[in-house]
Amino acid sequence: MDYTESMKKILLIGTGGTIASEMTDDGLAPKLGSNQLLNYIPRVSEICDVECMQLMSVDSTNMTPENWLTIAGCIEAYYDSYDGFVVSHGTDTMAYTAAALSYLARRSRKPIVLTGAQKPISMDVTDSKQNLLDAFTYACDDRACGVSIVFNGSVILGTRAKKVRSKSFSAFASINYPELAVLQDGRVLHYIDLGYRERAKFSHTLNGSVGLVKLIPGTDAGMLNYALDRYDAVIIESFGVGGLPEGTNGCFRAAIDKGVAAGKLIVITTQVQNEGSNLTVYQVGHALKQQNIIEAYDMTTEAAVAKLMWIMGETRDPDRVRERFYTPLSHDILYTEAE
Numbered sequence: 001m002d003y004t005e006s007m008k009k010i011l012l013i014g015t016g017g018t019i020a021s022e023m024t025d026d027g028l029a030p031k032l033g034s035n036q037l038l039n040y041i042p043r044v045s046e047i048c049d050v051e052c053m054q055l056m057s058v059d060s061t062n063m064t065p066e067n068w069l070t071i072a073g074c075i076e077a078y079y080d081s082y083d084g085f086v087v088s089h090g091t092d093t094m095a096y097t098a099a100a101l102s103y104l105a106r107r108s109r110k111p112i113v114l115t116g117a118q119k120p121i122s123m124d125v126t127d128s129k130q131n132l133l134d135a136f137t138y139a140c141d142d143r144a145c146g147v148s149i150v151f152n153g154s155v156i157l158g159t160r161a162k163k164v165r166s167k168s169f170s171a172f173a174s175i176n177y178p179e180l181a182v183l184q185d186g187r188v189l190h191y192i193d194l195g196y197r198e199r200a201k202f203s204h205t206l207n208g209s210v211g212l213v214k215l216i217p218g219t220d221a222g223m224l225n226y227a228l229d230r231y232d233a234v235i236i237e238s239f240g241v242g243g244l245p246e247g248t249n250g251c252f253r254a255a256i257d258k259g260v261a262a263g264k265l266i267v268i269t270t271q272v273q274n275e276g277s278n279l280t281v282y283q284v285g286h287a288l289k290q291q292n293i294i295e296a297y298d299m300t301t302e303a304a305v306a307k308l309m310w311i312m313g314e315t316r317d318p319d320r321v322r323e324r325f326y327t328p329l330s331h332d333i334l335y336t337e338a339e
């Protein structure tokens with residue numbers, strides 16, 4: 001049987017990560033190019049026609065917003081030449097890259113699929129081959145679109161992914177949103193159709209001046225002052241549904257007032273993985289609502305970071321940032337104060 005007529009053309013973009021790593025004297029390091037990854041999955045030739053591009057070879061610990069722009073730029077440059085894109089990537093910051101690509105290449109009718117692995121592809125026991133084959137299978141599916149992570153048989157929306165296990169193959173979860181699909185025995189079973197039917201809309205700028213302050217009991221308020229001096233926007237990962245302590249060595253609320261007056265953007269989110277924030281519940285959160293801050297509600301921290309960088313790449317006007325932050329994109333935020 002001749003499959004070539006109907007075969008989809010997919011671009012594999014290599015960036016490094018465990019999937020492409022080999023053992024060195026100092027531990028695992030990315031060594032294999034995307035061509036070499038393909039050699040481990042000869043069966044891919046029955047699924048699609050793949051061409052390879054190696055953009056970088058980094059442990060994703062070293063990924064930066066500039067790298068996100070490079071990946072998005074590559075997808076834009078080759079958008080018309082391929083039916084879909086598979087990005088092989090380290091798992092540690094894959095959720096950030098997936099969120100960033102969701103904003104940099106919006107509502108893409110062509111699937112942009114990230115995958116990686118917890119064990120290198122050259123090992124006897126590895127999740128690499130299955131994840132890569134699944135990523136190609138999903139990228140070739142007629143209903144696949146938008147940005148997603150394919151991992152351990154699940155298809156997770158790019159704005160909703162989080163790494164939740166550091167060692168097991170089930171490394172990713174979809175947070176506050178259902179999985180888009182699952183892969184079983186090489187078949188895609190869809191739960192949600194994103195329905196994007198147009199060319200992706202690309203952006204070319206990010207403002208990387210976003211900091212994150214994770215609170216612990218007794219956090220020194222000077223931490224927030226420092227972050228607000230240093231960054232254009234600061235995300236505070238608070239506790240539970242959200243609230244702000246009075247402050248040790250200074251006052252958090254005063255730091256926020258000072259930051260807002262200086263034109264800084266402040267986003268409150270929660271360090272609890274599931275269900276998101278609601279600052280109106282407790283007195284410790286309520287007062288913040290009067291302080292002109294933004295609340296992340298059910299968004300992941302990864303999506304909040306990427307969305308802020310994307311919006312602030314285009315505007316620093318606090319009202320416009322707020323409005324755009326609360327405007328859902330790729331189902332990144334469901335629960336907002338507008339409702």
Ligand code: ASP
Nearest residue numbers: 017018059060090091092
């Ligand atoms: N440290 C690796 C990375 O993120 C982990 C992995 O790929 O699983 O590149």
